[in-house]
Amino acid sequence: MNFELTEEQRLLREMVRDFAEHEIAPIIKDFDSHHLYPRPILTKLAGLGILGMSIPPEFGGTQTDSLSLVLALEELSRVSPAVAVIVSVHCSLFCYSIAEFGTPQQKAKYLPGAARGEILGAFSLTEPGAGSDATNLKTKAEKQGDFYVLNGRKAWVTSGSEAEAMIIFCHTDIEPGKKKLSAFIVEKTYPGFKVARLEEKMGLECSLTAELVLENCRVPAENLLGQEGRGAAIAFHGLDSSRIGVGAQAVGLSQRALDEAVRYSKQREAFGQKIADFEAIQVMIADMATQVEAARLLTYKASVLRDRGLPFTKEASMSKLFASEAANKIAYLALQIHGGYGYSKEFAVERLYRDARVLPLYEGTSEIQRLVIARNLLRELE
Numbered sequence: 500m501n502f503e504l505t506e507e508q509r510l511l512r513e514m515v516r517d518f519a520e521h522e523i524a525p526i527i528k529d530f531d532s533h534h535l536y537p538r539p540i541l542t543k544l545a546g547l548g549i550l551g552m553s554i555p556p557e558f559g560g561t562q563t564d565s566l567s568l569v570l571a572l573e574e575l576s577r578v579s580p581a582v583a584v585i586v587s588v589h590c591s592l593f594c595y596s597i598a599e600f601g602t603p604q605q606k607a608k609y610l611p612g613a614a615r616g617e618i619l620g621a622f623s624l625t626e627p628g629a630g631s632d633a634t635n636l637k638t639k640a641e642k643q644g645d646f647y648v649l650n651g652r653k654a655w656v657t658s659g660s661e662a663e664a665m666i667i668f669c670h671t672d673i674e675p676g677k678k679k680l681s682a683f684i685v686e687k688t689y690p691g692f693k694v695a696r697l698e699e700k701m702g703l704e705c706s707l708t709a710e711l712v713l714e715n716c717r718v719p720a721e722n723l724l725g726q727e728g729r730g731a732a733i734a735f736h737g738l739d740s741s742r743i744g745v746g747a748q749a750v751g752l753s754q755r756a757l758d759e760a761v762r763y764s765k766q767r768e769a770f771g772q773k774i775a776d777f778e779a780i781q782v783m784i785a786d787m788a789t790q791v792e793a794a795r796l797l798t799y800k801a802s803v804l805r806d807r808g809l810p811f812t813k814e815a816s817m818s819k820l821f822a823s824e825a826a827n828k829i830a831y832l833a834l835q836i837h838g839g840y841g842y843s844k845e846f847a848v849e850r851l852y853r854d855a856r857v858l859p860l861y862e863g864t865s866e867i868q869r870l871v872i873a874r875n876l877l878r879e880l881e
C-alpha cells in the first residue's frame with residue numbers, strides 16, 4: 500500500500516505543525532494547568548479549515564480524505580493530545596455523523612456553524628452504568644407530539660459542558676416492548692439539558708469531560724438523526740472512523756515522546772558521557788522509534804482503506820489498539836530516559852505519560868478492540 504503523501508497532504512501537515520508549534524505550544528500549559536477549555540485555539544483552528552474537515556463544501560466545510568484528518572490530528576497531538584481529542588470528536592463523530600445521516604435541514608442548520616467553530620460538537624453514548632456495553636443504555640426518549648422527551652444521565656462526554664450541540668443516544672420504544680437505540684441532535688439551550696459535573700481527570704486537562712442530566716429535555720422531533728431505532732448503526736459507524744483518529748492521536752503523542760527522549764539523551768551526561776551513548780538508552784530509543792513507525796503505518800493503512808471505500812472496521816480497531824498501547828510504552832520509556840526529571844511537571848514527558856493513559860480506554864477499550872478484530876477476522880475466514 501502506497502502512503503506517499505500528495506502535495507496537498509504535505510502542505511496541510513506543515514500548516515498544522517506550524518500552527519501547533521507557534522500558536523498552541525506557547526500557551527497550552529496555562530489551559531491545562533487551569534483546566535481551561537481552549538476555545539481561542541479552536542476558533543483559530545476553525546479559521547484554518549480544520550474544524551470543517553468532515554463537512555462537505557456545500558455546507559461550508561473543507562471536506563478532505565481521511566488520511567488528511569489523520570495527519571492534522573497527529574500534528575495537533577504532538578503538541579496537545581487534549582486539543583486533538585476535542586477536534587477529533589467534533590470532526591469524526593459530530594460533524595461526520597450529521598453529514599452522513601442528517602436530513603438536508605439538519606445539515607444546513609448545524610454544519611456551516613460547525614465548520615466556522617461557532618457550533619462545537621460532542622457525542623454522547625456512554626452512561627454511568629454502560630460504557631463498553633453501549634446497547635444497555637438507560638436514557639429514554641419518548642415521542643410527545645412534535646417533540647421527543649429525553650430522560651437519563653450521560654457520562655464522560657468530551658466537550659459536554661462546552662459544546663453548543665451534541666449527538667445523544669437514547670432508547671426509544673419502536674414498538675411496545677421493543678427498545679432500540681436512537682440518536683438525537685441536542686442543543687445545550689434546550690429545556691431540561693443540564694451539566695451535572697466535570698470529571699477530575701488524570702490527564703487531557705483542558706479537554707473538559709462532563710456528566711450530563713436530561714430531565715424532561717424537550718428535543719424537536721426533526722432533530723432525530725437518521726431513523727428511529729437505527730442509532731446503534733450511527734454510533735458504530737462514527738466510532739469506526741474516530742478510532743482511526745485515536746490512532747492518530749496516539750501516533751502524534753508517541754512521536755513527541757520519542758523526540759523529547761532523543762533530545763534529552765543527547766544533552767544529559769552521566770559517568771562522563773552523554774546518556775545517548777549508553778547501549779541501554781539506545782535500545783529504548785530503537786524500540787520506541789520502531790513502535791511509532793508501526794503505529795503510524797497501521798493508522799495510515801486504516802485511513803487509506805476508508806478513503807478507497809473498502810472495509811476498514813478491523814484495521815481501524817488494529818490501529819487504535821496497537822497505537823494506543825504503544826503510546827503508553829513509548830511514554831513510559833521516554834519518562835525513564837529522563838530519569839527523575841521525567842517525574843517533574845517541568846518536562847513534557849510527565850504530561851505525555853498521563854495523557855497517554857486514556858488512549859486504550861476511550862472510544863472502546865483495548866479489550867473491545869480485540870473483540871472487534873477477532874470477530875471480523877473469524878467472519879472473513881468463514
Ligand SMILES: Cc1cc2nc3c(=O)[nH]c(=O)nc-3n(C[C@H](O)[C@H](O)[C@H](O)COP(=O)(O)OP(=O)(O)OC[C@H]3O[C@@H](n4cnc5c(N)ncnc54)[C@H](O)[C@@H]3O)c2cc1C
Pocket residue numbers: 588622623624625628629630631632654655656657658700703708857860861862863864865866867
Ligand atoms: C477522558 C474520557 C473521555 C471520554 N469521552 C467520551 C465521549 O465523548 N463520549 C462518550 O460517549 N464516551 C466517552 N468516554 C467514555 C469511554 O468511551 C468509556 O469509558 C469506554 O468505552 C469504556 O467504558 P466504561 O468506562 O464503562 O468501562 P466498562 O465497560 O465498565 O469496562 C470495564 C472493564 O471491563 C472490560 N470489559 C467490558 N466488557 C468486556 C468484554 N465484553 N470483554 C472483555 N472485557 C470487557 C473493559 O475493557 C474494561 O477493562 C470517555 C472516557 C474518558 C475516560
